[in-house]
Amino acid sequence: MIELQDVWKEYGNGTSALSGVSVRIKQGEFVYVVGPSGAGKSTFIKLMYREERPTKGHIFVGGFNIERLRERQIPLMRRTIGVVFQDYKLLQKLTIWENVAFALEVIEASRRTTQRRVAEVLDLVGLSEKANMYPRELSGGEQQRVGIARALVNKPSVIIADEPTGNLDPENSWGILKLFERVNDRGTTVVMATHNRELVNATHKRVIAIEAGQIVRDQERGDYGYED
Amino acid sequence: MSETKNAGTMDMRIRTVGRHAKEGFKNLFRNGWMTFAAVGAVAVTLFILGAAIALSLNVQNMSISIENELQINAYVSDSVTVKQLPELRKTLADLPGVRSVSFVSKAQALRKMEKVLQSNANLISGLGNPLPNEFVVQATDPRQTAALAFRVQHVKGVEQVQYGKSIIGKLLAVTAAVRDTAIIFIGALLVMGIFLISNTIKITIFTRRREIEIMKLVGATDGFIRGPFFVEGTLMGVFGALLPSAVLYGLYNWLMRSVTLFPPFTLLPADAVVWRVFWVLILCGVFIGAWGSVMSMRRFLRV
Numbered sequence: 358m359i360e361l362q363d364v365w366k367e368y369g370n371g372t373s374a375l376s377g378v379s380v381r382i383k384q385g386e387f388v389y390v391v392g393p394s395g396a397g398k399s400t401f402i403k404l405m406y407r408e409e410r411p412t413k414g415h416i417f418v419g420g421f422n423i424e425r426l427r428e429r430q431i432p433l434m435r436r437t438i439g440v441v442f443q444d445y446k447l448l449q450k451l452t453i454w455e456n457v458a459f460a461l462e463v464i465e466a467s468r469r470t471t472q473r474r475v476a477e478v479l480d481l482v483g484l485s486e487k488a489n490m491y492p493r494e495l496s497g498g499e500q501q502r503v504g505i506a507r508a509l510v511n512k513p514s515v516i517i518a519d520e521p522t523g524n525l526d527p528e529n530s531w532g533i534l535k536l537f538e539r540v541n542d543r544g545t546t547v548v549m550a551t552h553n554r555e556l557v558n559a560t561h562k563r564v565i566a567i568e569a570g571q572i573v574r575d576q577e578r579g580d581y582g583y584e585d
Numbered sequence: 586m587s588e589t590k591n592a593g594t595m596d597m598r599i600r601t602v603g604r605h606a607k608e609g610f611k612n613l614f615r616n617g618w619m620t621f622a623a624v625g626a627v628a629v630t631l632f633i634l635g636a637a638i639a640l641s642l643n644v645q646n647m648s649i650s651i652e653n654e655l656q657i658n659a660y661v662s663d664s665v666t667v668k669q670l671p672e673l674r675k676t677l678a679d680l681p682g683v684r685s686v687s688f689v690s691k692a693q694a695l696r697k698m699e700k701v702l703q704s705n706a707n708l709i710s711g712l713g714n715p716l717p718n719e720f721v722v723q724a725t726d727p728r729q730t731a732a733l734a735f736r737v738q739h740v741k742g743v744e745q746v747q748y749g750k751s752i753i754g755k756l757l758a759v760t761a762a763v764r765d766t767a768i769i770f771i772g773a774l775l776v777m778g779i780f781l782i783s784n785t786i787k788i789t790i791f792t793r794r795r796e797i798e799i800m801k802l803v804g805a806t807d808g809f810i811r812g813p814f815f816v817e818g819t820l821m822g823v824f825g826a827l828l829p830s831a832v833l834y835g836l837y838n839w840l841m842r843s844v845t846l847f848p849p850f851t852l853l854p855a856d857a858v859v860w861r862v863f864w865v866l867i868l869c870g871v872f873i874g875a876w877g878s879v880m881s882m883r884r885f886l887r888v
Contacts, residue, residue, distance in 0.1 A: 406802070429806075436804035446799055450615070463805035465601050507803070 358384050359405065359515065359546065364414035366400050366570075374400040376570040378414075382548065384514065387541045389557050390550040391581055392567040398550045401567060402519045405548065406440050407431055419514050436464055439508025441518035445500045447492040447507075454479070454488040457506045464511070478506040482536060498529030505536055509545075516540060518549040522556065530556060554581040601809070609816025616789050620821060623785035627825025627870055630778035634771060634869065635833045635862045641767035642861065646853050648760030655727045655749060657734045661718040662744035670718065673742045677720055680740070682733050684725040691716050717744065728757055775869065783877035790814065790882045797885050807886050814878045822874025826866040834859045 359382040366375040374397045382388055392398050403409040404416055407423050416423035421434045447456050454475060461471045479485045482502040492500050501521060508516055516537070522530035534556050541547045551557065557564060557580060564579030565572055574582065613620045665673060670688070678686045689697075694716040720743075724733045730748055738746045749756075790797070800810050837855045844852075852858075 408802075432801075432804045432806045434804075435802060440802055446795070446802070448796055448799065459799070460803040462604070463800050463803055463809055465809070468600075511804070 358382065358417070358419065359548070360415075360417045361404070362415040364404065364416060365412045366397075366404065366409065367412045374570055375404075375411075375567075378567075378570070378572055380565060380572060380575065382546060384546055385541070385544050386563060387538070387547045388549070388563045388565060389579075390548065390565050390567060391552070391557060391583065392573075393583070394552075396567045397570045398567055399519060402517055402548070402550050405515075405517050406435060406438055432464075436511050437513055438515040438517055439505075439511065439513040441501070441504050441508050441516065441521045443520035443523040445492070445497075445504040447500055447503055449492050452489050452491055453484060453495070453503050456492065456503055457510050460507045460510050474510050474512075475506075478510045481509070481539070482506045496529070497525050498532055501525060501529070501533055502536065505533070505540075509540060513545065515546040515548065518547070518551075520550055520552065522551065522553050527555065534560070554583070557581040601812070605812030605816050608813035609820060612789075612793075612813060612817045613820060616792065619785065619789040619792070620817075623789065623821050624825045624828070626781040626785055627778065627822060627873060628828040630774060630781060631826050631866045631870060632829035632832060634774045634778070635829050635866050637767060637770050637774065638862050638865060639833060639837060639858050641764065641771070642858055643853055644760070644763045644767065647851075648764070651756060651760065653723075653727070655724070655730050657722040657724070657730065657737055658747040659720040659722055659737050659740070659743045660745045660747070661720065662742055663717065665718070665742045669742065673740070674720065676740055676742075677722055677737065680722075680733065680736055682725050682729050684723045686723075687721045689719040689721060691718050694719060778869070779873050779877060783881045787881040789817075790878075790885055794885050797882075801886070810886065811879060811882065814882055815875055818874040818876075818878025819871055820874070822870035822872070822877075823867065824870075825874070826863075826870030830859070830863045830866055833862060 359380075361378055361380050364375055364378045365373075367373045378397075378401065390398050390401060400409060404411055404423070405418055407426060411424050414424070418434070419437045421430070421437070423434070426434060448459065451459060457475045457478060458471050461474060466474075476485070479488055482505055484499060484502055484506065487495060487499065492503065495503070501524075504521075505516075518537070521537075522533050525533065530553055537547050537549065538560075561578040561580075564574065564576050564581070566574035566582060659677065661670070661673065674686055674688060677683065691714050695714050698716065722733065722737055724730045731754075734746050734748045737743060797810055834855065837852075837859055841852055841855055
């Protein structure tokens with residue numbers, strides 16, 4: 358479960374990104390976060406995995422009180438959530454397999470667990486055959502699948518995605534969305550910030566719209582609602 | 586149950602250490618040119634440091650042996666009988682600031698002179714023994730030699746006093762200056778070395794900030810992220826110390842063979858000097874490398 362209570366975020370240069378945001382996302386929900394560029398979507402996402410700290414307010418993610426978290430506890434918290442980025446953030450020097458295994462390696466998982474889990478998630482995202490290739494040999498859509506596999510390999514209860522289809526063509530974007538839906542079907546919460554109107558309008562999921570740092574709309578089975 | 590769990594984490598710890606060692610070693614080659622630059626910077630700095638240490642060890646050794654040769658020759662008046670000699674010796678030994686007093690009898694002094702004159706010894710054979718009995722007095726602190734000589738001069742029974750009056754002051758000033766300069770020089774070199782290395786390592790870390798960012802985002806602890814960098818930095822420090830140690834060893838031996846010197850200006854044996862320098866360089870290298878890498882990556886851990 359994710360909960361934000363009256364969260365404010367002001368950056369050091371005085372710009373105010375979020376002004377009093379409260380929201381509750383239940384375990385197993387699929388939520389789109391939409392809104393114009395610079396409205397606060399990214400800040401909203403970054404607060405959830407503690408890349409940014411709120412100026413005021415409370416944030417709870419899967420039992421962690423994010424704004425009270427000690428420096429030492431941050432790694433433990435991050436192991437319970439998977440983060441997917443617009444630019445995939447893969448390591449070019451590592452193979453697909455190694456990129457995914459990396460997430461388990463750094464949390465000191467046993468070798469056997471690593472073998473099994475990496476094989477499972479690569480199978481899930483349909484890249485088992487390309488396990489030994491390098492990121493630059495893959496299409497954008499495939500690279501994003503690797504990013505998702507890496508996010509899933511820890512069995513997180515929450516997946517947070519920041520514009521995961523931002524660099525992809527419509528066909529690949531659909532593939533990524535289908536993947537998130539499958540993950541969500543298994544009970545994992547998915548929070549996805551997006552600009553992709555087609556996806557949002559076609560899937561009728563919960564939509565949270567953020568404008569000027571505030572939630573202006575929170576709809577079950579909503580639509581994108583902007584003309585771009 | 587809990588036992589197997591403990592065994593499991595223990596096994597993992599060992600594996601993690603192994604991973605850090607492997608990764609750190611691999612990174613040396615992955616970042617070949619940066620490694621080369623960093624090791625080069627360490628090596629050059631430590632070479633200068635090592636040479637400075639070798640030099641100062643020798644200068645110190647020379648100055649100690651020179652200082653130890655500073656002695657006061659107190660010639661005993663002929664009016665002092667043989668029976669009175671032990672008493673005179675005690676008087677001299679009881680003077681403040683005296684380290685040692687040794688006695689050279691007329692006969693010993695004569696034999697010494699005959700040795701010096703060798704085949705010409707017969708020149709003095711007809712003269713009987715014109716040499717006086719003599720006490721050789723050394724000061725606890727060589728710098729106090731002149732003051733002590735003055736005191737010895739006024740002991741009853743001492744006829745005349747001799748010591749290297751003119752050279753003492755100059756000699757002591759020179760050895761002190763050399764020692765002080767060496768210490769300042771070595772200190773400055775250490776600071777410069779740390780600065781150079783932490784900067785170089787900062788660049789190698791900068792090229793890998795993406796890797797660090799991803800590690801942080803998937804939940805690696807700071808300690809885990811530091812591991813390979815720590816190993817890498819330490820290894821660079823060790824290599825940066827081995828290189829100049831080998832070069833210094835060769836150079837020093839070459840110098841020993843090609844330069845002939847006379848006591849007290851002799852070089853210390855190569856093994857003694859180079860081993861001491863080697864351990865200092867290794868320690869400095871490891872310290873500089875490990876500390877430099879940990880310090881310079883602090884900034885990148887704030888994700």
